[in-house]
Amino acid sequence: MDTETTSLNEMVAELAGISLATAPNVACYIPVGHKSSPTADLFGGDALAADQLPLQEVLDALKPVLEADDIQKIGQNIKYDWKVLARHGIEVAPFDDTMLMSYALHGGLHNHGMDELSERYLGHVPIPIKELIGTGKSQVTFDRVPIERATPYAAEDADVTLRLWLTFRPRLHQVKVTTVYETLERPMVPVLAHMEMAGVKVDRDTLSRMSGAFAQKMAALEAEVQEMAGRPFNLGSPKQLGELLFDEMKLPGGVKGKTGAYGTDVNVLEDLATEHPLPGKVLDWRQVSKLKSTYTDALQNAINAETGRVHTSYSIAGANTGRLASTDPNLQNIPVRTEEGRRIREAFVAPEGKVLVSLDYSQIELRLLAHMADLPELKEAFREGQDIHAITASEMFGVPLDQMTSELRRRAKAINFGIIYGISGFGLARNLRIPKDQAQQFIDRYFVKFPGIKAYMDSVIQGAKQRGYVQTLFGRRIHTPEINAKGPGAAFARRAAINAPIQGTAADIIRRAMIRMDPAIEGLPAKMLLQVHDELLFEVERGAEEELIARARKVMVAAPDPAVKLNVPLVVEAGCGRTWAEAH
DNA sequence: CATCTCACG
DNA sequence: ACGTACGTGAGATGC
CATH class of the missing domain: 1.10.150.20 (5' to 3' exonuclease, C-terminal subdomain)
Incomplete structure (x- = not known):
């Protein structure tokens, strides 16, 4: 099965259609959300768009199949489709995911996107999506693709997914990674889907105030730097900065990289700071600039209009070692190391009557x-x-x-x-x-x-x-x-190779904890929201935080059991507060 | 689109 | 002799 939608972001994506395949080369596409396309005239009109089955009728008919215990569903990156369908009241189960099967089989060998897998394992190059929706400014959403063009593309995706499953399933057993797939990969799908859909509350006013303060500070620093430089230049341009420092000001130690540009990263500028006050000011400017553009500005744009919360997306098969990766936005690199950066975490808050709880493994690696x-x-x-x-x-x-x-x-x-x-x-x-x-x-x-x-x-x-x-x-x-x-x-x-077993084992352990967490905290008014490699962040009703900490810590400490008996103890530290800054 | 820089564990 | 700490994602610049 596969869904076609109007966005890569599942939280805002609207269904355009659903495709199903039942045997190799036997597939169909059920359009439910196609609108008349801007290029309708070129392709003979949109007569079919008016004939689509009503969305709810289709969902009502498919729901019993998609939720049937005795019907295995197969998707490629099924967390995407799972979330889109969950927003329509369908919880897909049971399922397999060919992306995760490939990850268990071929982690480190190549990426696990469908086009790549199809070419490698089926010798078939699927229709590129760009042929349908275009690129850049003129790109259209999938619901604007004429149904007669969408159908072969969408049905092919379901067909390829089924054929990949037929290829990978026997190999999982042959290669003896079935347990990895079934205990560490597949169960992550609903766990992460729930976390992503829950989102985390981010206070826009806090970010907005910080952005204003950062803008002022940047302007002051910029004026100071340009005063020292004796002329204006673009502080955000490493190229211009390098030429100023090493060609014009003749500061020592300029090293050009392979592209012919001077290096101006933090190590270089820290060394130069003993020679001249300018590089230190540039470093100050860079820190503030980073905080503003990447965090206080970008996070405001990431707040979902409907939920008022920020919904990241975790990729299960992105990192080679088994770690998750967080995108759109990345909530695994929110600042913490400097005092000024740490204040960004004050904008991550619990709603009225709730608190945030953070638990992290101490020195797990x-x-x-x-x-x-x-x-x-x-x-x-x-x-x-x-x-x-x-x-x-x-x-x-x-x-x-x-x-x-x-x-x-x-x-x-x-x-x-x-x-x-x-x-x-x-x-x-x-x-x-x-x-x-x-x-x-x-x-x-x-x-x-x-x-x-x-x-x-x-x-x-x-x-x-x-x-x-x-x-x-x-x-x-x-x-x-x-x-x-x-x-x-x-x-x-x-x-x-030396790092991977250590980083990867830590990743496995927190995955095991996450998979066991939902049943362990059942009945508590608590939700798991975020994972940051060795940390889990929860939102819980005030008053239940101690019980949550006790139960979650127990799960995390015991996560290796019974598969592995560690001969060192795992220690989990916990904190709670109104904001992520307080909880961490 | 590549490169540089920098945020995290 | 040579180039290097491991794993990520994203914003800004400039070709």
Whole structure:
């Protein structure tokens, strides 16, 4: 099955039609929302548009089929269709999703869009949507496509979906990723659909006030910078900035990239700030500019007119590691690291009588590293609830815990994160701003003090080279096609291969928690709204927050069970408040 | 549409 | 010798 609509955004999309396929090359299209097209004359008129079945009649007829326990429905990216139909009172079940089947089978190998899958696995190039709706300014919505042109396109989508299912279904078993698909992918569809449809309340007035303040601050900074520069220029143009700094002002250290433009990113400007006050002011301007354009302005536009809330969309098969990705808008990168940025979260609010509750896994990736690489000192430290970076520093630098300095701890923390990222001397050196050979000494020392690390990394890489993929603790496969390549591609692939099982296992764990969450909080006046990789955000009626925290924490802590027995504890921190800033 | 920059975990 | 920290999405510029 497939739906055709007027928008990629399911929250505003209107149904244009529904297609169904029952066997290969047997498919139909049921138009329900086509209007007369602007190009009707070119294609012989819209005689058919007047003959469409009434939308409600079609939905009433299909609902028993789409909800029948004994009729399997198949979609490609079915969360989309599920949400569109849910807005019309239909909860599609049971279902399979060929996009998610492909993700379980081929994660890391290629993307999982229908056109790509059709070409790869069926040897068939589907009709491009652009041939129907056009591109750019002249693009029209699907309901303006004449029915006689829409029909072959739409029916083909259902047909291709069915044929992909016939291809993938036996392979899931052969390749032994059925459990991954059935326990980590498919169940995410209704869970995420509910979260996305719930949305999160965002206070327009708060954002609007902030935008005004940011505009003033930007104008003041711009005036200061241009005064220092001695002439006006576009602060938002890295090209103009680079020419000003390095050609005109002759500041040292200008490095041109492969496109011939000077680099002017935060690292470059921070270094230059010791030479001249201008680069620091540019950094201040950039921070405010980013907050205004990407957050306070864009989020206002994302507020849904009907619900007054912001509805993100999560892609289940977007990230190679099993993480979700959030789009339209991205609510997984709302600022938090700086005081000024964190204030954006004051605009994410609970409605009257409710509060927001945030629960997040504490250091989940490091805990998983300790488990997976079998690091006794770190496992013990986590069991004892000790400061993991201080322990690392103590081991590495031979300094007793009671004499630990913040600098040594900071270095150990950077190394711990570096290990998770597939460390390199260069990367650590850049992060810590120390010479590369010193960074390499740190890494060597880490490997001596924690021999499990080296053994773990070697075994992951060896497995990737042999099998072409790495695995999470729950059996998710992430393919590493570049691992045996020659050149820099192999180094990338090696680091990605070391990171993927750790990041991916953390992703699996929070997925398991999310899938179990709805039944666990049933009866509570609470809704799960957002996921930010290691955090879940809920909205709950005031007074029920403690019960929610207790139940949600229990689910999150126990999420690996019974599939995996971790030999480190998982710890979940919780907070609540009127805004996301307070809850986090 | 590519590139640069920067927001998050 | 060479280029590198892992995983994302989005806005602004400029070709």
